[in-house]
Every structure is written in structure tokens, then in C-alpha cells.
Amino acid sequence: MSKKSTTLFDKVWDAHVVREIEDGPDILFIDRHFIHEVTSPVAFLGLKNRGLKVMFPEKTFATADHNTPTINQHLPVQDPLSAKQLEALENNTAKYGISHWGLGNPRNGIVHVIGPENGITLPGMTIVCGDSHTSTHGAFGAIAFGIGTSEVEMVLSSQCIMQPKPKKMRINVNGKLGWGITPKDVALYIISKLTTAGATGYFVEYAGEVFRDMSMEGRMTVCNMSIEMGARGGMVAPDETTFSYIKGREKAPTGQAWDDALAYWKTLKSDEDAVFDMEYHFDAADIEPMITYGTNPGMGIGISQSIPTAEEAGGGKASFEKALNYMGFNESEPMLGKKVDYVFIGSCTNGRIEDFRAFASVVKGRKKADHITAWIVPGSHVVEKQIREEGIYDILTEAGFQLRQPGCSACLAMNDDKIPAGKYAVSTSNRNFEGRQGPGSRTLLASPLVAAAAAVTGVVTDPRELLAQQELVQA
Amino acid sequence: MAYDKFTLLKSTAVPLPIENVDTDQIIPARFLKATERKGFGDNLFRDWRYDGDGNPKADFVLNDPTYSGKILVAGKNFGSGSSREHAAWAIYDYGFRCVVSSFFADIFKNNSLNVGILPVQVSPEFLDKLFQAIIANPGTELEVSLPDQLIRIVDTNESESFEINSYKKHNLMNGFDDIDYLQAMKEDIFAFAEKSRY
Numbered sequence: 281m282s283k284k285s286t287t288l289f290d291k292v293w294d295a296h297v298v299r300e301i302e303d304g305p306d307i308l309f310i311d312r313h314f315i316h317e318v319t320s321p322v323a324f325l326g327l328k329n330r331g332l333k334v335m336f337p338e339k340t341f342a343t344a345d346h347n348t349p350t351i352n353q354h355l356p357v358q359d360p361l362s363a364k365q366l367e368a369l370e371n372n373t374a375k376y377g378i379s380h381w382g383l384g385n386p387r388n389g390i391v392h393v394i395g396p397e398n399g400i401t402l403p404g405m406t407i408v409c410g411d412s413h414t415s416t417h418g419a420f421g422a423i424a425f426g427i428g429t430s431e432v433e434m435v436l437s438s439q440c441i442m443q444p445k446p447k448k449m450r451i452n453v454n455g456k457l458g459w460g461i462t463p464k465d466v467a468l469y470i471i472s473k474l475t476t477a478g479a480t481g482y483f484v485e486y487a488g489e490v491f492r493d494m495s496m497e498g499r500m501t502v503c504n505m506s507i508e509m510g511a512r513g514g515m516v517a518p519d520e521t522t523f524s525y526i527k528g529r530e531k532a533p534t535g536q537a538w539d540d541a542l543a544y545w546k547t548l549k550s551d552e553d554a555v556f557d558m559e560y561h562f563d564a565a566d567i568e569p570m571i572t573y574g575t576n577p578g579m580g581i582g583i584s585q586s587i588p589t590a591e592e593a594g595g596g597k598a599s600f601e602k603a604l605n606y607m608g609f610n611e612s613e614p615m616l617g618k619k620v621d622y623v624f625i626g627s628c629t630n631g632r633i634e635d636f637r638a639f640a641s642v643v644k645g646r647k648k649a650d651h652i653t654a655w656i657v658p659g660s661h662v663v664e665k666q667i668r669e670e671g672i673y674d675i676l677t678e679a680g681f682q683l684r685q686p687g688c689s690a691c692l693a694m695n696d697d698k699i700p701a702g703k704y705a706v707s708t709s710n711r712n713f714e715g716r717q718g719p720g721s722r723t724l725l726a727s728p729l730v731a732a733a734a735a736v737t738g739v740v741t742d743p744r745e746l747l748a749q750q751e752l753v754q755a
Numbered sequence: 756m757a758y759d760k761f762t763l764l765k766s767t768a769v770p771l772p773i774e775n776v777d778t779d780q781i782i783p784a785r786f787l788k789a790t791e792r793k794g795f796g797d798n799l800f801r802d803w804r805y806d807g808d809g810n811p812k813a814d815f816v817l818n819d820p821t822y823s824g825k826i827l828v829a830g831k832n833f834g835s836g837s838s839r840e841h842a843a844w845a846i847y848d849y850g851f852r853c854v855v856s857s858f859f860a861d862i863f864k865n866n867s868l869n870v871g872i873l874p875v876q877v878s879p880e881f882l883d884k885l886f887q888a889i890i891a892n893p894g895t896e897l898e899v900s901l902p903d904q905l906i907r908i909v910d911t912n913e914s915e916s917f918e919i920n921s922y923k924k925h926n927l928m929n930g931f932d933d934i935d936y937l938q939a940m941k942e943d944i945f946a947f948a949e950k951s952r953y
């Protein structure tokens with residue numbers, strides 16, 4: 281009998297189904313559960329009220345990242361509510377025997393940065409966390425998605441989650457990316473084409489030459505943004521790039537276990553004739569550096585283009601006008617040359633070493649624009665260490681920038697890193713919703729290169745111009 | 756967390772004809788600092804509802820006494836963005852038991868069902884009809900029947916059916932949640948974990 285051909289997603293999903301409920305969700309076993317201080321306290325409270333235990337504490341990992349300060353982390357946390365959440369995490373993890381890399385721990389950092397960095401995230405796993413950008417871990421060929429607090433309680437108490445099986449979508453991008461085009465641009469481009477609801481109900485597989493050529497950091501950036509088009513998650517089939525990234529990391533398998541794992545991981549790909557419920561094809565040559573002009577991540581354009589009119593953008597006119605009004609922009613205006621007040625590089629989208637290398641490549645030999653406030657926030661202490669060791673720190677300080685300490689920071693502005701009302705921020709994070717980076721803040725999402733170009737010129741600038749000058753100087 | 760059972764809901768409704776309402780609008784991040792699930796309703800739609808000084812904004816629908824009720828009728832793609840369940844808690848705590856839209860973001864839909872809010876997905880045409888009826892007459896009553904999977908405009912008797920899987924329907928009607936179910940199958944889970952690869 282011939283085996284039914286399946287997708288990568290089916291292979292991983294089906295291997296984790298404990299039970300199927302008729303006309304209901306599947307019960308899915310979860311291999312790794314990440315928790316943080318903001319979405320876990322109420323879940324632990326629920327456990328306590330029901331008198332339940334944590335079923336497999338060794339499968340859960342905790343970090344403090346969402347509300348933590350990015351300066352003076354050695355001092356007690358000032359905000360009493362944040363301090364209380366951090367304390368709750370510390371107590372809960374100690375009580376149930378869960379490993380906790382809190383503030384001050386050298387492995388502390390943003391949850392979706394430290395999972396891969398320490399070899400906790402592996403191909404073929406199911407991974408959940410009470411944060412929607414859990415989709416990041418899909419870069420390893422894992423099924424990874426964000427969950428709500430009730431579901432956090434579910435996973436703590438039963439290591440399982442109930443989920444209707446999503447439909448499958450494949451997004452192919454073929455060809456070669458142009459010079460100065462980064463994975464973030466690929467993600468923003470796809471979202472601008474699909475809209476923020478375009479992949480709702482689907483799990484995405486990214487395929488094609490562009491993703492095959494991409495580094496793990498880049499794949500993480502793309503998978504991270506999957507949620508911004510409504511998808512539960514996105515994944516890339518593991519390959520040599522994946523395996524060499526994982527090998528030697530702290531929690532990665534070794535010896536015989538590595539060989540066994542590798543043999544299995546190599547089977548993790550969609551069959552040649554696998555059928556997807558939806559499929560898209562894009563050409564890498566069509567992608568230029570992207571920037572958003574509105575209040576959701578789908579409102580993005582190539583940096584040299586003008587803001588569309590409501591008609592051109594499609595969708596509801598009232599919502600479009602509300603967005604432009606909030607941003608203080610007009611239809612048909614160019615984005616290039618718009619004044620910027622703040623620049624934020626960091627977050628689980630673009631807070632990895634490759635992102636800071638890109639940022640530094642533009643900044644090198646230049647100075648921060650006087651009126652710009654820049655928050656440069658590594659995704660983890662490991663990234664921070666790399667920044668120092670690779671000389672990026674020196675490039676930054678010579679240009680007048682300061683390096684902050686790791687955390688989510690201005691990605692969601694739960695700590696003090698808030699963009700003031702009315703100010704414009706070019707941000708490498710993932711959401712430009714109204715007030716996301718502080719009440720009244722106006723966010724322009726972009727890549728680390730575009731962020732760097734804005735940081736040194738003070739306005740929205742095509743980074744390719746600056747990179748070209750750089751090359752001339754060096755030649 | 757226990758919630759009220761849901762069977763039949765008859766109520767006036769509050770219209771929010773805006774698309775892509777994300778969970779950062781429903782409850783901004785700075786209000787996520789609680790370690791208990793209490794009082795989130797006060798900050799529901801905080802930045803649309805109050806100005807920087809905490810004064811109510813007259814043009815926002817929750818501040819308009821014309822509209823009230825236990826049903827929120829909202830534009831397409833409601834609840835996108837952050838997975839924060841706090842968004843669903845805020846909606847529940849404020850007093851809504853049902854949200855109607857022509858499209859919901861996945862995580863929000865799951866979170867709602869887990870906290871006892873019924874998300875009712877209707878066609879874009881029926882959604883328009885609802886907005887028109889409510890705005891023309893804020894006293895318009897809607898009836899949402901979970902057993903029949905039907906939403907009806909009481910005055911005109913126009914109705915549309917909606918989807919929900921029978922497992923979730925059963926849970927909502929009985930006030931059960933997934934944790935009860937999972938606890939009852941622990942043996943199977945332990946057995947599964949035995950042969951798990953990771």
C-alpha cells in the first residue's frame with residue numbers, strides 16, 4: 281500500500297496527537313513549554329486553586345523578559361507591579377521545580393531568542409508559549425505557536441493542548457534577494473501581499489530558494505512574523521544550515537543521541553507531491569527594503585514607494601483613514617525623507633547577532649543624528665556578549681550610540697522604554713499597532729538596515745544608498 | 756477558571772464598526788501587570804476610551820450611553836495580534852458574553868471560548884445588517900442561541916446560523932473547560948510521554 285503523501289506540518293503534528301475528539305480539537309502533546317513573567321502568574325494561580333501539579337516540570341523553561349528594565353538590571357526593579365510579576369515567576373518556578381533563567385542569569389534574554397540559542401528548540405518538536413511570536417521556533421522545523429493563559433495552565437497541568445488542526449499553506453519565494461534586502465523585508469513584503477488576516481486558520485511552510493539560502497537567524501525573523509498575517513505559525517524544513525546551528529549548543533543532543541536525532545530530522549520535509557490547502561509564489565527580485573506606514577503590519581510598502589490611497593490599499597476606507605490619521609500621514613505621500621524621532625533595534629524579531637551586524641554595517645564610520653534617540657537592545661546576554669566580542673560595540677559607541685541590556689523593551693513597552701505620544705519610531709520589532717510602543721506612539725516597522733539608516737540620517741532613508749557610499753570609501 | 760454557562764442570550768448590542776481591532780487596543784500592554792485575573796474591564800479599550808488624563812472620550816462608543824448590552828458587534832478580523840488572554844478577560848469582565856464579527860483571529864477565538872465568551876462569526880452581509888439595525892435603533896435586541904447555533908435580530912426576525920464545533924459547544928453550555936477534560940485522560944498522556952522523542 282502506498283503511503284499517503286504528507287506535508288512537513290502533518291508529519292510533526294500527527295506524531296504528537298494523543299487523541300482526536302470527534303468534531304472537536306486534537307489533543308496535542310507538547311515537547312517544550314516556555315513561560316515568562318506576564319502570562320504565567322494567573323495560570324499558576326489556576327493550578328493552585330484546582331490543586332493540580334505540573335505534570336512534567338523538566339519540559340518547561342522560564343525566563344524574565346517582557347517587563348524587565350534594559351538598564352541597571354543589577355538593581356531592584358523599580359516598578360512594583362513588574363517586580364511582583366518577576367517575584368511570582370521566581371516563586372512559582374521554584375515551587376514546581378521548573379528551570380528559571382531570570383534577571384542576572386547569564387542565559388537570560390527574550391524567550392524566543394534563548395530557546396534556539398541554548399539548543400532547547402529542536403526540529404520536529406511541538407513548542408508553545410504564552411506569547412504569539414512563539415512562531416519564531418518554526419525556523420527549526422518545529423510546530424510552534426502562541427497560546428493564552430488558560431492554555432498555559434493546560435500545558436502545565438497536562439503537557440497537552442487542545443487545538444483544531446489548522447489548514448496548510450505554502451509560501452514559496454524563489455530567486456535571489458537583492459543587495460541590502462534582509463529577511464525582515466521578505467516577511468514584511470509577504471504580509472503586505474497577504475494582509476494581516478490572509479493566513480488566519482493556516483499553518484505556513486516557507487519554501488524555495490530564498491529560505492534555503494537564508495541563515496537560521498533570518499529564518500527565525502521570517503517565522504516570527506507569521507502571526508502578523510494571522511497564521512498560527514510558520515516553519516522551514518530543517519537542513520544542513522539547521523543542523524550546524526544546533527550542533528554543540530548546551531541542550532542539544534550529543535553522541536549517539538545526536539546521530540539518532542539527525543537521522544530523524546532528515547526525514548522532516550514535505551513529500552514531493554504533498555498538497556497544500558493554499559499556495560503562494562513570490563519572486564525575490566520584486567522585494568525592496570520595506571517600511572510600514574499604517575497601524576498594522578500589513579500596511580507596508582517598498583521604501584521608495586508612496587503611501588497608497590484607500591482605494592489602492594483595498595479593505596475598509598474608514599479603518600484606513602483612521603490609521604493614516606493616527607500616523608499623521610496622507611495618502612500618496614512618499615515615505616523617504618520623513619522625519620524620525622526614535623530608533624529601536626531589538627525584540628525577538630531582530631534582536632539576534634546578525635541584526636546587530638547589519639545595523640553596524642551602516643553605522644560604521646558615521647554618527648548618530650543629533651535629534652534621534654536610539655534604543656539598542658540585544659535579545660539576550662549571549663547576543664550582548666557577541667556584540668562586544670565582535671567589535672560591534674566599539675562601532676556603536678564611536679557613532680554615539682549606547683547599548684542597553686536584554687529584554688523585550690520597546691517591542692511592547694511594558695517597561696520604561698516607551699516612545700512618547702506623537703513621536704515617530706523606526707522599529708525592528710513586529711507590531712505597529714496604535715500605542716504598541718507607548719500610548720500615542722507612531723511606529724514604522726522595518727529591517728535593521730533601514731533602522732540604522734534612519735538612526736544616522738534622522739529621516740527615512742534607503743539603506744542601500746549608505747551602503748553604497750560605504751563600499752566606495754572602502755574600495 | 757469557572758465561567759457562566761452559555762445557552763441563550765437576548766440583549767441589545769454595542770456596535771464597533773472598525774476592522775482589524777487588535778488585542779493591544781482591547782487591552783494595552785501596560786495593563787498586563789496583574790498577577791490575578793481581576794478588574795480588566797476597567798481598562799477595556801483604554802486608549803480609545805480615555806484620553807491621556809483619564810477623561811472619557813465622548814466619541815468612543817463605550818462612552819456613549821445610547822448603546823449598551825452584553826453583545827459586542829465588531830468589524831472584520833477582530834482580536835488580531837498579541838496572544839494575551841487578558842483581552843478576552845477584559846471583554847468578559849466589562850460584561851460582554853458574546854462578540855459578533857465577520858472574521859476572528861485564531862488565538863482570540865480560542866481564548867474567548869476558554870473564558871466563556873461566545874465568538875459568533877457571521878457573513879459580511881449579515882454583519883452590515885446588524886450594524887445598520889443597531890445604529891438605526893440602539894434598542895435593537897439580538898438573540899444568540901447556542902443550542903440552535905443561530906443569531907437573530909429580534910424585531911425583524913432576520914437570522915443567520917453560525918459554526919462551532921460540538922466539543923466546544925458542549926463545554927460552553929455546561930461551563931466545563933479543557934482542563935477538566937485533560938485531567939480525566941492523564942493515564943493516556945503519561946503513556947504517550949513514555950514513547951515521546953524529546
Ligand code: SF4
Pocket residue numbers: 345346390391392411412413627628629687688689691692709710
Ligand atoms: S520581543 Fe516582543 S514579541 Fe518578542 S517575546 Fe518580547 S514582547 Fe513578545
